[in-house]
Amino acid sequence: MRIVLLGKPGSGKGTQAGRVREKFGYYHLSSGDVLRENISRGTDLGKKIEEHVRKGEIGPEKVITEAILQFMEKRGIEDELILDGFPRTLYQAEKLDEAYPPDLCLLLEISDRESVRRLSGRYICTDCGAPHRLKGGNQTARQCRECGGKLVQRKDDKPEAIETRLEVFREEVEPVISHYRKKNLLETLDGSLPPDEVYNNIRYSIMQIVGPN
Numbered sequence: 001m002r003i004v005l006l007g008k009p010g011s012g013k014g015t016q017a018g019r020v021r022e023k024f025g026y027y028h029l030s031s032g033d034v035l036r037e038n039i040s041r042g043t044d045l046g047k048k049i050e051e052h053v054r055k056g057e058i059g060p061e062k063v064i065t066e067a068i069l070q071f072m073e074k075r076g077i078e079d080e081l082i083l084d085g086f087p088r089t090l091y092q093a094e095k096l097d098e099a100y101p102p103d104l105c106l107l108l109e110i111s112d113r114e115s116v117r118r119l120s121g122r123y124i125c126t127d128c129g130a131p132h133r134l135k136g137g138n139q140t141a142r143q144c145r146e147c148g149g150k151l152v153q154r155k156d157d158k159p160e161a162i163e164t165r166l167e168v169f170r171e172e173v174e175p176v177i178s179h180y181r182k183k184n185l186l187e188t189l190d191g192s193l194p195p196d197e198v199y200n201n202i203r204y205s206i207m208q209i210v211g212p213n
């Protein structure tokens with residue numbers, strides 16, 4: 001069983017993929033983790049990715065595709081997995097189809113407004129990294145519940161960055177969604193529901209294919 005999980009920023013992909021890993025024992029392949037690992041280990045791929053990032057180039061998609069597919073091959077992670085953050089472009093979806101065709105694509109659907117609302121409330125502690133959810137007011141004055149450290153927003157979660165991420169989603173990920181729809185692999189789920197309900201719907205979709213777990 002190979003699952004591709006798609007959704008706008010803030011749709012809960014990471015959380016839900018984590019639950020699928022826990023309950024089904026599937027490997028949670030987060031493209032962000034693979035890329036960060038390559039960069040921190042200073043691999044050739046990591047260096048290439050860094051170079052692209054430094055030049056501010058959008059979507060070094062071939063390099064990223066190579067990194068992810070190589071990671072899967074080397075670790076023998078070919079089945080029983082849920083992909084989170086990959087494929088993000090049609091090119092990547094086609095490469096994945098050639099190497100490891102998915103059995104199911106789950107789309108966690110939320111509105112742009114919900115995406116902005118969720119991301120703009122996301123803060124992390126600069127000391128211990130604990131995630132926090134805050135609403136309105138002067139957030140920088142708040143302290144970490146765990147350690148009293150300073151709370152900041154990730155650069156990616158600032159309002160201007162969120163707009164860009166939604167635009168990228170429309171331009172790059174929408175074609176991926178259409179691709180899987182055409183292949184009859186797409187299941188659209190309401191990502192605005194509480195996380196437990198979203199997970200139940202995901203579980204149901206998986207069990208339609210693999211049988212009861």
Ligand SMILES: [Zn+2]
Pocket residue numbers: 125126127128129130144145146147148149
């Ligand atoms: Zn802290």
